[in-house]
Amino acid sequence: MSSLKNKSLVSINDYTPEEIEFVLEAAARFEQSPPAGLLSDKVVAALFFEPSTRTRLSFESAVKRMGGRIIGFADAGSSSVTKGESLKDTILTVSNYSDLIVMRHSLEGSARYASEVSPVPIINAGDGANQHPTQTLLDLYSIRKTQGTLDGLNIFLVGDLKYGRTVHSLLIALSNYNTTFNFISPVELRMPDEYKMILERKGLKYYEHDDFTDIISRADIVYMTRVQRERFSDPLEYEKVKNIYVLRNEMLENTKDNLRILHPLPRVNEIESDVDNNPKAYYFEQALNGVFVRQAIIAAILGKI
Amino acid sequence: MRGTMGEVKHLSVSAIKNGTVIDHIPAGSLFSVINILGLEAITTQITFGTNLESKKFGKKGIIKVSDIYFTEQEINKIALVAPAARLNIIRDYEVVEKHQLTIPDEIEGIVKCFNPACVTNHEPIRTRFRIISKKPLRLKCHYCEKITDEEHLTII
Numbered sequence: 258m259s260s261l262k263n264k265s266l267v268s269i270n271d272y273t274p275e276e277i278e279f280v281l282e283a284a285a286r287f288e289q290s291p292p293a294g295l296l297s298d299k300v301v302a303a304l305f306f307e308p309s310t311r312t313r314l315s316f317e318s319a320v321k322r323m324g325g326r327i328i329g330f331a332d333a334g335s336s337s338v339t340k341g342e343s344l345k346d347t348i349l350t351v352s353n354y355s356d357l358i359v360m361r362h363s364l365e366g367s368a369r370y371a372s373e374v375s376p377v378p379i380i381n382a383g384d385g386a387n388q389h390p391t392q393t394l395l396d397l398y399s400i401r402k403t404q405g406t407l408d409g410l411n412i413f414l415v416g417d418l419k420y421g422r423t424v425h426s427l428l429i430a431l432s433n434y435n436t437t438f439n440f441i442s443p444v445e446l447r448m449p450d451e452y453k454m455i456l457e458r459k460g461l462k463y464y465e466h467d468d469f470t471d472i473i474s475r476a477d478i479v480y481m482t483r484v485q486r487e488r489f490s491d492p493l494e495y496e497k498v499k500n501i502y503v504l505r506n507e508m509l510e511n512t513k514d515n516l517r518i519l520h521p522l523p524r525v526n527e528i529e530s531d532v533d534n535n536p537k538a539y540y541f542e543q544a545l546n547g548v549f550v551r552q553a554i555i556a557a558i559l560g561k562i
Numbered sequence: 563m564r565g566t567m568g569e570v571k572h573l574s575v576s577a578i579k580n581g582t583v584i585d586h587i588p589a590g591s592l593f594s595v596i597n598i599l600g601l602e603a604i605t606t607q608i609t610f611g612t613n614l615e616s617k618k619f620g621k622k623g624i625i626k627v628s629d630i631y632f633t634e635q636e637i638n639k640i641a642l643v644a645p646a647a648r649l650n651i652i653r654d655y656e657v658v659e660k661h662q663l664t665i666p667d668e669i670e671g672i673v674k675c676f677n678p679a680c681v682t683n684h685e686p687i688r689t690r691f692r693i694i695s696k697k698p699l700r701l702k703c704h705y706c707e708k709i710t711d712e713e714h715l716t717i718i
Binding site: 268343344345362363364365366367369370384385386387388451 | 677679680681682684685686687703704705706707708709
């Protein structure tokens with residue numbers, strides 16, 4: 258798709274619904290027939306100023322399974338950043354050595370800035386609490402693959418809806434489809450008004466709950482996130498609610514056959530391990546889908562599809 | 563125009579021959595405007611008054627700067643704290659130009675992003691914001707995408 262060629266992916270808002278559709282279709286093709294050798298003439302730089310094992314390995318696997326080579330660093334401690342080099346200088350230097358830069362950085366807006374100074378395209382693999390668009394695209398892919406559609410689904414977002422970067426981006430992406438949202442969170446971690454306003458403007462329905470035991474039978478997708486102790490100003494509040502947002506296997510009785518449980522991982526204790534063997538648990542396959550989706554994004558940006 | 567000039571001349575701040583008059587500054591914002599424009603560094607004659615009576619605002623501030631004409635960027639800076647201010651260019655005691663200040667849709671290099679984790683607060687980057695609401699003032703950072711509101715607004 259020519260519109261994606263050489264275009265940086267910093268925020269999910271950078272892609273039109275048509276471009277998202279193109280990426281999801283390409284990822285499905287790659288899953289069916291692996292695109293080995295597609296990147297044999299390409300070098301991708303992975304600059305992880307902030308460590309993230311899972312995301313980095315997923316990108317590395319995506320590049321290497323397409324025959325591309327990958328260079329970079331896994332944490333800022335092993336880069337020239339420790340010598341005080343500016344982000345701009347690091348990006349300009351590395352752009353000489355690579356055709357595409359994948360970067361993760363703790364500063365918010367760092368990927369946008371990099372995309373403005375870099376002569377090669379940038380893929381944002383997470384800029385602080387701001388954006389992580391490849392996660393959103395793999396979430397969309399997982400939802401579509403398991404449900405056969407993105408339209409008309411009842412999506413449950415559970416846990417930390419206030420600070421959760423993944424749920425905010427997913428909400429924005431799914432607001433282009435006829436989605437019904439159920440927000441399940443402690444009062445302190447409710448979905449911010451600015452996101453609810455997006456849904457209201459588009460005429461989409463959403464409901465807010467403190468608990469989801471009684472309503473889970475309606476869900477097509479339950480997207481779990483972690484409720485972190487440090488988000489609570491009052492530790493007693495955390496103690497009161499911490500077990501409400503834990504998914505247990507018995508809660509999945511009497512749920513829809515097509516229900517799938519998603520989680521951006523890493524999981525700590527918000528999904529009990531007895532859920533893992535339930536066929537409705539989908540979070541590890543979701544992580545695998547990340548490789549196909551990242552392959553599709555990289556191939557599109559490098560003009561290979 | 564005559565009516566407005568008449569009103570200005572009745573104020574207890576003397577007229578200037580050439581320069582700029584900034585009128586209709588909210589009384590509480592006068593000293594912010596002085597700071598934003600860096601008037602303390604100007605060597606020509608400056609007079610200002612505040613808590614002056616105004617039909618529109620109840621109380622207002624006014625600044626008269628002799629022989630100085632401001633750039634558009636400087637004017638934009640004022641618009642953020644005194645959106646209703648009016649700028650009169652004076653030549654030979656006459657108002658030759660009037661500008662109603664308006665907050666632009668995008669601003670660059672004027673406001674600091676309130677988000678401590680924003681890249682603009684750590685690297686030498688000119689800040690950029692899109693104005694998503696003028697009243698109340700809400701600025702969306704081009705980089706970190708966080709919203710700076712009036713309460714957290716800091717002029718660079």
